[in-house]
Amino acid sequence: MIYLKLIFTTLFWAGSFIAAHVAVGTLPPMVAAWLRFLIAAFLLLVLMYKKEGLPKLNTRQVVTVFGLALTGILAYNYFFFKGLSLIPASRAALLVALNPILTVVTESLIFRRVLAPSRLVGVVLSLIGTIWVVSQGDINFITHMHGGMGELIILGACLAWVAYTLVSKLAMSGLTPLTSTALSSSLGFLMITPFALEAGLMQHLPALQAKDWYLAAYLAIPGTVIAFSWYAEGIREIGAQRTIIFTNLVPVFGVLLSVLLLNEHLSGATLFGGLMTIVGVFLTNRPQKVT
Structure with a gap:
């Protein structure tokens, strides 16, 4: 069930790219983000109160919640929307695809965990598949990229x-998810x-x-309330490494939604790259044998 939730999480986030793109056409990015979390925070607090009551946090949990708000709500949204105002969405998607590898490497270093060969292959294959979708199989798209302030800001979003x-x-x-x-979300x-x-x-x-x-309601309900909660469930049940690899499906779903909603052409490169990404996600989430 958690795998299905994570797949839908990436689908909701892919839809958020389209909704956010339309929203910032008439609103400043941080105003659109404010509307998103105005709705999301209210609904999440109501759900939390009805299902779990008011929590009593210790000092460590207060610091953790502050860290979540600072990194995933404020910093990510600020860097993401600011970066998108400077570089094309396709280039930003390519850089965001670095998230799984950065997380796997960082977690392995911090927690001193050895990454199984099959899982490492899955991470790399998923990254290649995502790049293939974003670049539409054109290697020149990658080799002709020149770094600038926009790329650095999107890298900030990745981090x-x-x-x-x-x-x-x-x-x-x-703490529950x-x-x-x-x-x-409320503090953010x-x-x-x-x-x-x-x-x-x-x-x-x-x-x-x-x-x-x-648009704010879509970004808030499926894009935040449901997706963020399921993402947190994934981290609790299968770990950070195996959960974040699912985010490589976001650009794939984003292209597919563009085909369905914006009548864009579905190319062979999209199908091939999407298949590679899915295989990579499968390899990353295969149970490891205990030796």
């Missing part, structure tokens, strides 16, 4: 998500607010249209 994933691993000690997601919402105010939040609020609220 922020890696940090969020590893902190989530620590949060699973004593729902509680950790609700508290971090408060952290985003000053940036949204600076971007003209008070001027944009009276002019919000129904479309803006619909």
Whole structure:
């Protein structure tokens, strides 16, 4: 069941790329992010209160929740939206595909864990498949890339998500996925607010249209409430390494959704790269033999 949840999580996040792209067409990025977490934080707090009640946190848990909010809510959204304003979405997707490898390497170094050969092959194969989808099989897309401020900012988003994933691993000690997601989203919402105010939040609020609220609702409910909670469940049940590899499905689903919703062409490169990514995810999540 957790694998199905993680697949749907990446599908929801892929849809979020399209929703966010439309949203920032009329709203500043941090204002759109503020609306997303305004709805998400409220719903998560209500769910947490009804299902689990108000938690009593110790000092370590307070620090962990603060870390989750700082890395996965504030830092990731700030770097991600800022980077997308400077470079094409396809190039950003290629850089975000580094998340699994960065997480695997970082976790292995911090927790001194040896990565099984089959799992390492799965990580690399999944990365290649993602690159193939994003570049549409054109190696020149990769070799002609030139680094700049936009790439550095998106790399900041990658590092922020890696940090969020590893902190989530620590949060699973004593906190449920729902509680950790609700508290971090609420605190992250408060952290985003000053940036949204600076971007003209008070001027944009009276002019919000129904479309803006619909997009914010999608970003908040399936894109945050459900997806973040299931992502946290994945980290608790199968570990950070095996969970984050699923994020390589996001660009694949993003292309497929573009075909379905935006009538874009489905190419052979998309099918081939998507298949490689799926095989890589499968290899990464194969049970390891205990020797």
